[in-house]
Amino acid sequence: MKSSDQIKKFILDNLTLHQRDIIHTAIRRFGISRQAILKHMNTLIAEKQVIAHGKTRDRIYELRPKVNFSKTIDIDTDFLPKAIIKNHILPHLSSLSKNVHEICEFSISAILNNIVDHADATNLYYKLYLTHKDVHIILSDNGKGMFGHIQSLLKLKNTQIAAVEVAKGHVTTDPDHHSGDELNTVIHLFDKVTIDASGKSLTFINETQDWLIDHSTQQQGTRIHLQIKPGSRRTCQEIFQKLFSGGHQSVRIPINLLKVAGDELVNSREQAQSILRNISDLKTIEFDFHNIDLIGPAFADELVRKTKAKNQVADIKWINCNETVDILMSRALTRFS
Numbered sequence: 001m002k003s004s005d006q007i008k009k010f011i012l013d014n015l016t017l018h019q020r021d022i023i024h025t026a027i028r029r030f031g032i033s034r035q036a037i038l039k040h041m042n043t044l045i046a047e048k049q050v051i052a053h054g055k056t057r058d059r060i061y062e063l064r065p066k067v068n069f070s071k072t073i074d075i076d077t078d079f080l081p082k083a084i085i086k087n088h089i090l091p092h093l094s095s096l097s098k099n100v101h102e103i104c105e106f107s108i109s110a111i112l113n114n115i116v117d118h119a120d121a122t123n124l125y126y127k128l129y130l131t132h133k134d135v136h137i138i139l140s141d142n143g144k145g146m147f148g149h150i151q152s153l154l155k156l157k158n159t160q161i162a163a164v165e166v167a168k169g170h171v172t173t174d175p176d177h178h179s180g181d182e183l184n185t186v187i188h189l190f191d192k193v194t195i196d197a198s199g200k201s202l203t204f205i206n207e208t209q210d211w212l213i214d215h216s217t218q219q220q221g222t223r224i225h226l227q228i229k230p231g232s233r234r235t236c237q238e239i240f241q242k243l244f245s246g247g248h249q250s251v252r253i254p255i256n257l258l259k260v261a262g263d264e265l266v267n268s269r270e271q272a273q274s275i276l277r278n279i280s281d282l283k284t285i286e287f288d289f290h291n292i293d294l295i296g297p298a299f300a301d302e303l304v305r306k307t308k309a310k311n312q313v314a315d316i317k318w319i320n321c322n323e324t325v326d327i328l329m330s331r332a333l334t335r336f337s
Contacts, residue, residue, distance in 0.1 A: 063131040070127035081112035110182040119143030140223040145198035159198040197222040211254040250284035267296030272303040289321035304332040
């Protein structure tokens with residue numbers, strides 16, 4: 001016999017994916033009557049953890065947010081990120097555990113300072129949305145789109161290659177004053193991060209270490225959506241040590257970011273050349289072929305040839321590839337070794 005707390009926890013943990021059938025899902029899970037599950041659901045509603053819409057068997061349930069707050073602030077001479085965070089944002093995050101609170105505070109500070117230094121924005125919109133299951137933080141400005149700004153200053157081919165540079169980490173448009181480490185750190189602190197800017201949407205999923213890219217309706221400004229579970233045990237210290245203990249000696253380049261919806265083949269020498277910026281001082285260069293079914297021989301040859309030309313001593317590796325990709329990369333490495 002499952003306890004009331006176990007049943008309620010199951011409902012809360014699974015409600016987001018089962019808004020229309022959570023009652024039947026719980027019945028199948030625990031083997032008890034509909035009336036018994038409804039009793040626990042009604043308790044959650046009374047406790048203001050769940051909201052119900054509709055009547056009887058057609059009801060739809062959703063998690064009631066613990067925090068649902070948004071605001072738009074002008075960015076002018078009086079805009080001070082530290083004061084904004086302390087007075088307007090952190091009070092809404094007080095229920096979070098120490099480690100998650102620290103992650104949020106560090107990351108919001110890093111992003112706001114980046115907006116002030118680089119975006120030329122006139123306003124900031126932020127939204128805080130906390131439920132039993134997730135913490136969502138959205139920060140959006142109306143300034144220069146991140147990928148367009150990077151493309152312009154680094155003289156890259158397009159905004160898609162700018163997104164690849166963000167995924168590689170340590171990208172900066174002002175190397176005399178910024179290392180480019182903070183954005184990369186923020187991305188690895190959260191369960192999921194999505195950056196929408198300059199017509200592109202770049203997502204990092206921490207659990208699988210996957211990068212995804214798609215088209216976005218966001219043309220002006222940059223929108224960053226941070227997501228983490230309230231019960232996450234991740235800490236700033238852990239991620240800082242993971243990213244910086246060995247110095248900047250390696251890079252993982254996700255090849256799938258060369259494809260946007262509708263593209264099928266990664267085939268050209270130009271594509272290979274476009275992703276090899278800033279690799280000359282690295283000890284390890286790792287190409288990630290996750291979600292890549294096929295590459296052309298020209299792409300493999302150019303990838304290895306240009307990597308060797310830029311860095312003769314680096315250890316070249318490739319991961320998450322099928323047999324065909326492995327054969328082409330092995331052939332190319334043998335030719336140019």
